Amino acid sequence: MLRERLQTALAGLWLLDGLLQLQPYMFTENFAHQTLSAAADGNPAWVAHAVTWSTGLVAGHPVVADTCFALVQIALGLGIAHPRTRRAALGASVVWAGGVWLFGEGLGALLSGQANPLTGAPGAAALYGLAAILLWPGTAPGSAPSGEFPAAGLLRARHARMVWSTLWLGLAALTLLPANRAPGAFVAAMTGGMMTVGEPQWYTALQDHPAHLTLGHDLAVALVLAALLALVAAAPWAPDLRIARAGVALAMIVALAYWVCGEAFGMPFTGMATDPNSGPLLALLAPAYLPASPELATAPATAAAARPEGATA
Amino acid sequence: MTAPAFLPTLLSVLLIAAAGYTLWRLLVSPVLGLANDIEADAPLPPAGIATAGLLSNWAHTLPRAPWTALFAAAGCYFAARAVSVRADPRRRGRAAVHACGCAILVYAFLSGVGPSSVHGSTAGQYVMAGMPGMIVDSTIAFPALGLACVGVMAFYAVCVVARLSPAGVAAGSRAAFAPLSVEICRVLIAFALVYAILSMLV
Numbered sequence: 192m193l194r195e196r197l198q199t200a201l202a203g204l205w206l207l208d209g210l211l212q213l214q215p216y217m218f219t220e221n222f223a224h225q226t227l228s229a230a231a232d233g234n235p236a237w238v239a240h241a242v243t244w245s246t247g248l249v250a251g252h253p254v255v256a257d258t259c260f261a262l263v264q265i266a267l268g269l270g271i272a273h274p275r276t277r278r279a280a281l282g283a284s285v286v287w288a289g290g291v292w293l294f295g296e297g298l299g300a301l302l303s304g305q306a307n308p309l310t311g312a313p314g315a316a317a318l319y320g321l322a323a324i325l326l327w328p329g330t331a332p333g334s335a336p337s338g339e340f341p342a343a344g345l346l347r348a349r350h351a352r353m354v355w356s357t358l359w360l361g362l363a364a365l366t367l368l369p370a371n372r373a374p375g376a377f378v379a380a381m382t383g384g385m386m387t388v389g390e391p392q393w394y395t396a397l398q399d400h401p402a403h404l405t406l407g408h409d410l411a412v413a414l415v416l417a418a419l420l421a422l423v424a425a426a427p428w429a430p431d432l433r434i435a436r437a438g439v440a441l442a443m444i445v446a447l448a449y450w451v452c453g454e455a456f457g458m459p460f461t462g463m464a465t466d467p468n469s470g471p472l473l474a475l476l477a478p479a480y481l482p483a484s485p486e487l488a489t490a491p492a493t494a495a496a497a498r499p500e501g502a503t504a
Numbered sequence: 505m506t507a508p509a510f511l512p513t514l515l516s517v518l519l520i521a522a523a524g525y526t527l528w529r530l531l532v533s534p535v536l537g538l539a540n541d542i543e544a545d546a547p548l549p550p551a552g553i554a555t556a557g558l559l560s561n562w563a564h565t566l567p568r569a570p571w572t573a574l575f576a577a578a579g580c581y582f583a584a585r586a587v588s589v590r591a592d593p594r595r596r597g598r599a600a601v602h603a604c605g606c607a608i609l610v611y612a613f614l615s616g617v618g619p620s621s622v623h624g625s626t627a628g629q630y631v632m633a634g635m636p637g638m639i640v641d642s643t644i645a646f647p648a649l650g651l652a653c654v655g656v657m658a659f660y661a662v663c664v665v666a667r668l669s670p671a672g673v674a675a676g677s678r679a680a681f682a683p684l685s686v687e688i689c690r691v692l693i694a695f696a697l698v699y700a701i702l703s704m705l706v
Contacts, residue, residue: 199666203659210658210695214702218508254508268658269691272665391648459651462702 193478194341198281198326199272200475205284205319206268208466212261216462222257223250226463230296233303238293245294263287271323281323288320295465307371308362308420309380309453311468318472321358325351325479340427342479352427355480359424359442363417372413377405381453389461401452419445427480439477446473512619512703515696516560522689523552529686543585544598545686547578551609551693558612558700561619572613579606601660608653608697615650617700650701657694664691 216222223246231242249256267287270280292298292314299306299314306312327345342351370376381402382395390398405412423445426438450456450470457468526548533540554571556563582603589595664687 195666199662200659202662202666206662207655207658210654210698210702213511213699258508268662269665272662273668274666394648456651460648 193481194326194328194344197341197475197479198277198328201319201322201326202268202271202280204268204467204471204475205264205271209261209264209266209268211459211464211466212257212264214462214464217257217261217465218254220250220253222253222463223247226465227295230300232297233300233305234297235302238297238302241294242297277328281327284323285320288316288323292316292320301365304368305370306365306368307376307380307453308365308469309371309377309449311449311454311470312365313361313469315457315466315469315472318469318476321354322472322476322479325354325476340480340482342476351480355427355476356424358476359420363420363424366413366417366420372410374409375406376409377412378402389458390455391460394455398452398455427482432482432484435480435482439481442477442480443474446470446477449473511699512559515699516556516563518692519552519556519559519696520563522692523549523556526552526686526689529682540683540686544602547575547602547606548686548689548693550574551605552689554609554613555693555696555700558617559619559696559703564619568613572610575606575609575613579603579610582606604656605660605694608657611649611653612697612700615647615704617650617704650704654698654701657698661691661694664694 211217227242227249228246231239231246234242264287267280267284270276271284273280296314296316297303299312299317301313324345325342329344339348340351342355344351346354365371371380381398419441423438423442426435426441429435429438447470450468454468454470457464457466457470459467526545529540530542530545530549550571553563553565554575557565557571580603582599586596586599586603589599668684668687
């Protein structure tokens, strides 16, 4: 049940992405020159080349390209939402997300040394692909029928935990990159550049206050944040269910903080946002690791054993 | 290159078709002895026509005030229904969703959502101001409430699609009259409203 709800939420995010592609700005050449081309900055030549190639393609045919982008993403959203087409759409979304991650996001700037989880690293597209795999319908062979947690579907529970730990340890490592713990790094990430352009006043104030609290304490903040992220990474391995659940709750709080304070909701206020950024996806993945209580996990099996042969639920 | 004109035209045509179809369905279902949810389906024809007018000048019908009053009244009615049927979670939920839909339509009419005569987009067109380091943003900023409406409608659409099955929307003991088609009309109206709100910003 929880997995289905998370799949529907993932479908909603894909649909939202598709609808955002219908903004007038997306049909102009500026989408290619201002939004896509920026992903090439600081990347190795082969990544930059891929981004530049896609930028040229979109700039040459902005209306056709954007119409296709919008239709594909809307179709993915509706396909994931509908039970009959869910598997096919999830599979297609992995392929599409991989393409967007390379050609549109420059691998989330992971190879540039500038990637910052606070501003969306490792990139929303990578998390879309990951979410599709983790929320795949069905149960892995050899897993408990009830599933230990929703993400233990296509992957076994152990592998799913490894994916979680790799993701959050990766975020912790990115937080400690020199560029992200340098003096003024947090203020620059949260309020610098075009981050606050177009925002309502109340929201800019909301971002400014925590950003200025970090001034002069960037290294300490980065260390504390990395420690929190490492705790989240370790939580699913905890033998105590309460600790695992606390880890899920902490992951959701961190994701929300990233989204509100660092990602500015994906910067939608100026009509140039392509997605709501990585915060909602991190928050979506967290409940997928919510362990079922032992009573709930054994209840279906007990009910099935007690049911007379041939009877249906 | 400009934002395509075909999109609002296409959506408006589809909306008018959906409005006509849902009206025909409401009128014909009693004659055929088939069931439908009159309370939930009755707002669809006016919602389709009103939303088409938000997208295209040629589809403009009534002034904004009557539409606003109509959907405000419908929203209040559904909100009251959500309270009165609170013992039935399914009906309460549906009434609340319809109330939200009416509220979003009221928002669209009150906030000036309408057909745009501007070609292209000014988003991202920043000019340097007189003082160093300052910029003037020539983009019209999106209202946060409009963005919230966009998010709500997107998630509403996927929830409708997720429960699309003949069994899921059958009404009463009588066979339901093309229940899937009316749900698809709901999704279409949600899409069109989202597009109308997103098009506020050029």
